[in-house]
Amino acid sequence: MNSRPVLDCQIAILGYGPVGATLANLLGAAGLDVLVIERDTEVFAQPRAIHFDGETMRVFETLGLRSAVEAISRPGMKGMHFMNAADEVLLVRAGTGLDGPHGCANNHYFHQPHLESVLRAGLERYPNVRVLHGMEAIAIETSEIGATIDLQSAKDDETRRLNTQWLVGCDGARSITRRVIGTPVDDLGLHQPWLVFDVILERDPGLPDYTIQRCDPARPMTICCVTERRRRWEVMLMPGDDPRSIVRPENVWPLIERWVTPADAHLERSAVYTFHSVLAREWRSGPLLIAGDAAHQTPPFLGQGLCAGIRDAANLAWKLERVARGTAPATLLDTYASERKPHVQAFIDLAVQLGDIIQTTDVQQAAERDRRFLAGDAKVFEFPSPALGAGLHTGPSGGVLFPQPRLADGVRLDQRVGYGFAVIADPTFLADTPAPVVENWQRRWADAGATWITDPGPAILQWLTEHDTRAAIIRPDRYVLGTATTSDTLNTLGGMMLAGIET
Numbered sequence: 001m002n003s004r005p006v007l008d009c010q011i012a013i014l015g016y017g018p019v020g021a022t023l024a025n026l027l028g029a030a031g032l033d034v035l036v037i038e039r040d041t042e043v044f045a046q047p048r049a050i051h052f053d054g055e056t057m058r059v060f061e062t063l064g065l066r067s068a069v070e071a072i073s074r075p076g077m078k079g080m081h082f083m084n085a086a087d088e089v090l091l092v093r094a095g096t097g098l099d100g101p102h103g104c105a106n107n108h109y110f111h112q113p114h115l116e117s118v119l120r121a122g123l124e125r126y127p128n129v130r131v132l133h134g135m136e137a138i139a140i141e142t143s144e145i146g147a148t149i150d151l152q153s154a155k156d157d158e159t160r161r162l163n164t165q166w167l168v169g170c171d172g173a174r175s176i177t178r179r180v181i182g183t184p185v186d187d188l189g190l191h192q193p194w195l196v197f198d199v200i201l202e203r204d205p206g207l208p209d210y211t212i213q214r215c216d217p218a219r220p221m222t223i224c225c226v227t228e229r230r231r232r233w234e235v236m237l238m239p240g241d242d243p244r245s246i247v248r249p250e251n252v253w254p255l256i257e258r259w260v261t262p263a264d265a266h267l268e269r270s271a272v273y274t275f276h277s278v279l280a281r282e283w284r285s286g287p288l289l290i291a292g293d294a295a296h297q298t299p300p301f302l303g304q305g306l307c308a309g310i311r312d313a314a315n316l317a318w319k320l321e322r323v324a325r326g327t328a329p330a331t332l333l334d335t336y337a338s339e340r341k342p343h344v345q346a347f348i349d350l351a352v353q354l355g356d357i358i359q360t361t362d363v364q365q366a367a368e369r370d371r372r373f374l375a376g377d378a379k380v381f382e383f384p385s386p387a388l389g390a391g392l393h394t395g396p397s398g399g400v401l402f403p404q405p406r407l408a409d410g411v412r413l414d415q416r417v418g419y420g421f422a423v424i425a426d427p428t429f430l431a432d433t434p435a436p437v438v439e440n441w442q443r444r445w446a447d448a449g450a451t452w453i454t455d456p457g458p459a460i461l462q463w464l465t466e467h468d469t470r471a472a473i474i475r476p477d478r479y480v481l482g483t484a485t486t487s488d489t490l491n492t493l494g495g496m497m498l499a500g501i502e503t
């Protein structure tokens with residue numbers, strides 16, 4: 001066996017999927033020494049995710065990649081329609097206009113390999129981020145300085161050892177990092193095989209330009225308009241289906257001949273996936289952390305698995321940066337799981353409930369379900385927007401996601417702030433506070449990198465009124481640290497913020 005010299009880095013990211021690549025961009029921009037390790041040599045070519053939400057686009061905007069992501073995706077404004085076998089609408093997940101609460105549409109459709117290529121290209125901006133392709137982590141141990149990872153080449157018997165202060169396992173559903181952390185994984189109740197296939201249209205036979213969840217007890221399926229000529233079907237496997245043979249073209253086409261035939265399109269690929277709903281209990285053990293599918297998996301009925309992983313990265317990166325620089329205690333990292341777990345569980349629980357609606361195969365139960373839904377107008381629902389679990393935030397609005405409106409000068413909030421803290425105050429609040437106090441805050445907090453927003457514009461002023469407050473501190477991941485109506489409270493919040501910035 002050939003042995004190579006030992007590698008060292010400050011932060012190792014295991015796995016170069018969308019979550020690892022997003023985290024690497026955030027840490028790269030922060031100037032940290034990062035090494036990404038990936039078993040494969042190319043972007044995974046099989047399309048998986050096709051939808052992400054507005055909050056996720058906001059993270060891509062923070063990475064400086066919004067235009068590049070817009071170039072490979074399309075906004076979807078019509079929401080998702082749950083329809084029965086008679087094509088009656090039972091339920092609608094609402095869409096938004098182009099200027100939704102996050103400063104963009106709330107739904108975007110894309111081809112996952114294209115998104116991953118954009119995220120990887122983004123890393124070329126950071127010489128402090130190295131990427132090691134074609135190496136698989138085969139063993140992980142914690143050490144005095146952090147963790148030691150044994151790597152093996154995927155194509156020959158070359159091995160390397162890596163020493164790192166921190167290791168974030170973004171290594172997917174079969175995560176070795178999760179195994180080494182040794183956490184139990186909670187089962188949230190849904191495990192069902194589905195056939196997933198994508199077709200490329202050669203002509204459009206009049207397919208819908210929005211997503212349909214077809215709640216047909218004879219054959220539940222999802223029909224998605226992805227981008228340009230690409231369309232996705234997800235088809236539930238029924239008793240008697242053979243997962244090995246159903247993927248063959250001669251078995252796939254008859255399932256969808258009502259909508260499209262080989263005369264209209266060609267099959268890009270087909271595969272059977274078992275949709276799971278699971279949540280790891282522990283997301284950190286000392287220097288080891290997990291994010292993305294390594295920490296949670298959801299059935300794709302809300303199109304939220306990847307989105308949840310991108311939120312993990314946005315929640316973790318600013319905390320890891322401060323801990324790695326020694327400006328915050330390592331316990332700050334414990335707020336990562338305590339905040340993110342209940343948040344992601346709210347999405348998984350809703351996806352499982354929707355799965356119960358879509359996956360009904362009993363004809364009588366389906367008829368009863370239809371009667372219930374059709375008794376009134378079609379029920380419209382939004383994505384959940386749960387507050388974070390307990391962590392680094394306080395008060396009734398603490399842990400709530402702050403929107404991205406435009407400021408008084410027309411600039412979007414996040415563009416002004418970057419990936420840092422923001423202090424937002426109603427100008428009358430500042431006018432009511434003694435000038436030396438304000439000057440002291442501005443000097444200390446701005447020196448620590450927080451951005452002061454003193455020209456909030458009407459949408460932010462409205463948010464402050466609706467939340468019965470006059471000032472707010474927003475964290476780098478856009479969640480509210482806390483709100484204040486008095487200068488004493490704002491001062492306390494400022495102290496909380498600085499505790500995560502200064503030693």
Ligand SMILES: Cc1cc2nc3c(=O)[nH]c(=O)nc-3n(C[C@H](O)[C@H](O)[C@H](O)COP(=O)(O)OP(=O)(O)OC[C@H]3O[C@@H](n4cnc5c(N)ncnc54)[C@H](O)[C@@H]3O)c2cc1C
Binds near residue numbers: 018196
């Ligand atoms: C059919 C389907 C449809 C979906 N639709 C949606 C959707 O519409 N919207 C949505 O938000 N989500 C959706 N998802 C979920 C989404 O695809 C995943 O949540 C997302 O890919 C997870 O990203 P990740 O980076 O955490 O993991 P992955 O993408 O799995 O990446 C993990 C990486 O780690 C590498 N790796 C693993 N182990 C090692 C090791 N030991 N050494 C080195 N490298 C390693 C792997 O090679 C891989 O590149 C869907 C999933 C499926 C299957």
